[in-house]
Amino acid sequence: MSITYARLEWDDQGRPLSSTYNDVYFSSLSGLEETHYVFLQHNRLAERFARLQDGDCMVIGETGFGTGLNFLCTWQLFRQQAVHDARLHFISVEKFPLQPADLSRALALWPELDEPAQQLASVYRHLLDGVQSICLDNNRVQLSLLIGDAREQLARLDTRTRVNAWFLDGFAPAKNPDMWTDQLFTQLARLSAPDATLATFTSAGFVRRGLQNAGFTMQRNKGFGHKREMLSGWLK
Numbered sequence: 001m002s003i004t005y006a007r008l009e010w011d012d013q014g015r016p017l018s019s020t021y022n023d024v025y026f027s028s029l030s031g032l033e034e035t036h037y038v039f040l041q042h043n044r045l046a047e048r049f050a051r052l053q054d055g056d057c058m059v060i061g062e063t064g065f066g067t068g069l070n071f072l073c074t075w076q077l078f079r080q081q082a083v084h085d086a087r088l089h090f091i092s093v094e095k096f097p098l099q100p101a102d103l104s105r106a107l108a109l110w111p112e113l114d115e116p117a118q119q120l121a122s123v124y125r126h127l128l129d130g131v132q133s134i135c136l137d138n139n140r141v142q143l144s145l146l147i148g149d150a151r152e153q154l155a156r157l158d159t160r161t162r163v164n165a166w167f168l169d170g171f172a173p174a175k176n177p178d179m180w181t182d183q184l185f186t187q188l189a190r191l192s193a194p195d196a197t198l199a200t201f202t203s204a205g206f207v208r209r210g211l212q213n214a215g216f217t218m219q220r221n222k223g224f225g226h227k228r229e230m231l232s233g234w235l236k
Ligand SMILES: C[S@@+](CC[C@H](N)C(=O)[O-])C[C@H]1O[C@@H](n2cnc3c(N)ncnc32)[C@H](O)[C@@H]1O
Pocket: 006, 024, 025, 026, 063, 064, 065, 066, 067, 068, 069, 070, 071, 093, 094, 095, 096, 097, 148, 149, 150, 151, 169, 170, 171, 176, 178, 179
């Protein structure tokens, strides 16, 4: 499989920007806080991780792995909240992966994530070389990275995959309309567990309506930082 890597520029604060989409990988205020606010809080992950019993597995699905920041923050929260014998399976789709050196450079912005970031860096090359799924943290955490277009890759998963919480990342709908399609929303509903929730930084009306048509109840919330609104939802 040939990979098309992300084309990046770096701003004066050392943050990556996509030259392809002309958009940022994370908020200029704080990528870390944005992840916690938008994706972790609005999927109520702290309380859901804390409720897991030994042997339970929580499955998260993400569109757009990018730098892996969302994954690392989720993993860190899981470590803090979940009992030892619970498991986390993080499934992410990425059309234009970062080169390994770029991933490490971006994640160096977060010294507090250094230890899990090093673990990720040590396996990331294998994920690009065709190994689809890798275990971390003494097998408590499984990371599946599907390389390719989100809709196409999710369509290939069978319905034994039951996602409990979705992170709809991916660049702004206005800059990346090809990703935010009804076909994608149909895949999200198809692969959702009955308790599935979702969160996204965008408040675009066509995204909200598309997710409603696919079977999600949607609500508007206050956005992160200077953004007025964001969306969260759950399967009806
Ligand atoms: C804002 S960045 C994601 C940031 C990321 N979640 C993180 O933690 O760093 C958006 C990502 O979506 C990816 N992307 C854009 N369109 C896509 C598509 N159709 N399918 C899969 N990934 C896509 C981009 O390549 C980029 O890595």
